[in-house]
Amino acid sequence: MLSLLTDQQALPEPVGPLTMFGPDFPFAYDDWLAHPAGLGRLPEHVLGTEVAVIGGGLSGLVTAHELMKLGLRPVVYEADQLGGRMRSASFEGHPGTVAEMGAMRFPPSATALGHYLDLLGLSTAPFPNPLSPLTPGTVVDLNGESHWARTSAELPTAYREVADAWEKALHEHAELSMMNAAIRRRDVAGIKAIWNRLVPKLDDVSFYGFLSSSPSFASFRHREIFGQVGFGTGGWDTDFPNSMLEILRVVYTGADDDHQRILGGCQQLPLGLWDYSPGRMAHWPEGTSLASLHDGGHRPAVTAIDRVGTGFLVHDKEGVAREYPAAVFAAQNWMLLSKIRCSESLLPGPVWTAVERTHYMGSSKLFVLTDRPFWRDIDPATGRELMSMTLTDRMPRGVYLFDDGPDEPGVMCLSYTWNDDSLKFAALPADERLEVVLGSLAAIYPGVDIRSHVIAPPVTITWENEPYFMGAFKANLPGHYRYQRRLYTHFKQDGHASGHRGFFLAGDDISWTAGFAEGAVTTALNAVWGVLTHLGGTTAAGNPGPGDVFDQIAPVELPED
Structure with a gap:
């Protein structure tokens, strides 16, 4: 498992790929x-x-x-x-460029999905997740302080401590290494032996309860950082009330890492x-x-x-x-x-x-189209790109940047939020959402004029407001x-x-x-x-x-x- 805050560890040669094989029903x-x-x-x-x-x-x-x-x-x-919820929305006047309103990143471990992607000959490319090797930079902005990093090693010590605490909790209390190995071998008996022990033990345990009961997460500050920064795709504090079994299914199967987008x-x-x-x-x-x-x-x-x-x-x-x-x-x-x-x-x-x-998660997104991927311009004061993939405890929560080359329009997911954070946007029309988000980003990127590059009206969605969905998932x-x-x-x-x-x-x-x-x-x-x-x-x-x-x-x- 490659977490947001942990570089890939040296592991023995795997006997097979990590796939979404089980753990509840390990059928190929x-x-x-x-x-x-x-x-x-x-x-x-x-x-x-x-x-x-x-x-x-x-x-x-x-x-x-x-x-x-x-x-x-x-x-x-x-x-x-x-x-x-596989919904790709076009921008007004630019039908060839889309924003992914629902699903947008897919793990290679999703091999049944891969069957149909291959059937239709659809092309994929790496998704710009935080600290991904193909993401030029990541800004983590928490409690009013921003940190830029290209790799996890460049983040402050507290973040490394949080990453180590998460890895330790998974290995000590969720048999991570053994389960990963069993899934790679497609060892049904091995998978079920581990999972059938954990289900009755963890069914009543929330994600937050699992963390707070782990000695490695004794510090509230560490739990706070982990919730806001998370692993793989970013902050998971909105999942804290959910069952820990839900989280383990994602971690065990590599579904939280190394995502692809569909071009x-x-x-x-x-x-x-x-x-x-x-x-x-x-x-x-x-x-x-x-x-x-x-x-x-x-x-x-x-x-x-x-x-x-x-x-x-x-x-x-x-x-x-x-x-x-x-x-x-x-x-x-x-x-x-x-x-x-x-x-x-x-x-x-x-x-x-x-x-x-059935309990559903709420989720909101806000996208804009820009004249070009201007965020790749170099800031002479820092020597870095003007903007980066951003994780923050401010209103946007997650900012993702997509470009198909310097001469093509750029797509910015200016805000990706869940549950309570999604509800903060739910009653706002698109233009008001844009104003709120731009105000928050101005505090993280002072002097960067995002608005001057926007060439189409924003597109947005709140899935709990959609009458035929009533939630994201x-x-x-x-x-x-x-x-x-x-x-x-x-x-x-x-x-x-x-x-x-x-x-x-x-x-x-x-x-x-x-x-x-x-x-x-x-x-x-x-x-x-x-x-x-x-x-x-x-x-x-x-x-x-x-x-x-x-x-x-x-x-x-x-x-x-």
Whole structure:
């Protein structure tokens, strides 16, 4: 693990790459996708059957893509725009330059996601994270004091002490080295032995509680610095109330480091899946795509879902009701409680409770487009670039700088905030947000005239204000493991009553690693397996799916009493 404040340590030669393999459900989704036998086969009489896919984000479109390849006819419903939180917004008058309003950085350890990036031939480049080797400089501005650094060694001693405290806490209380090694080996038994010990021990422990109970974090000042500066991608104090298990899933799998961005915008991935024509499909002729099956346009917002007999009646905003033998819900969980009228029988009672208990993180972003990446100009007084990637306890919290060359426009993410910090912006329109942020940055970079370089109106978003999202992503609170297990394992329905089968949940808020596109992909694949088997299909003997091996690798079950 490469933390924000720690340079890469010398480690033994790894036996394999660190991937998002487990720890809760260590199934090799990347191998399942890559196998020449494909994901499975359906009975002849089922081919061409319509299946509802509700939600046109990445999870919904991966689901629809794979169902189409199996020979089914997915019918995609989307209330807003295809892509969900993979949303790339253009600047007024500059359609070729985008701001990433939701997802924007992706770890190489996300290998199931990588399968689809490779499928569409999308190009990536390193993301300018703090203290990344390809980030020219990082400014850490806390308590009114700024420190510039190119590497962690150039930061004050207190920051090194914080980094060492974090590493020590992980090794002493979370078996970091052993888990990393087990994941690299894809040692399922080893992963589960460690994780099954830690889940009951840490389920009730918050991130902050884990830090404060560690002797290495006895100093409040160290906990404060760590919360504001963090590791990997920056400050994590907004995650302090969340379950420590959430944090370990990210750290164990290398999801906090070495990120890539998708050149041209991440929304190309879901939009590309919509238009893509697979080379090998059951039932459908060559050239078939999701777009062609929908005559170019998806169905509108869903307003109600009823269970009718052994199937489902889906009502949409245009007043059209269509019946399906199976349905996948890949939109945000809370939609089932507020925007969509649902039959109680869609889900078992304990799963409904888990949906209600889902906790979402809020998040706001503010972007501007500049005439050029002017921040790379050299300040004669310091000999350094005018501005750097910035972490601060002031209103912006995180500032990220993107450029595609000296003669191209530059994109500045002037503010990236979470939870309480996001709420400070929630009621402000874009122009007022810009004024607040520029005022804060003037104190960090006196004399730097950002406004003179801005060439388009700012673009902004607050995800908790978005009516079809109501938050950026799920983040479990202490004690939520049981709820999360119910949501994640819902795709395995052979133990459910017949009246509770056929409706499948997908999306990153169902996954163990919410907020990561990998979770959107893997839960989509779980739902695909669920639909496949619900309609009488099977996987190849040499390429079992997640449900086929579920009993051997199922997430540990905690007692309810």
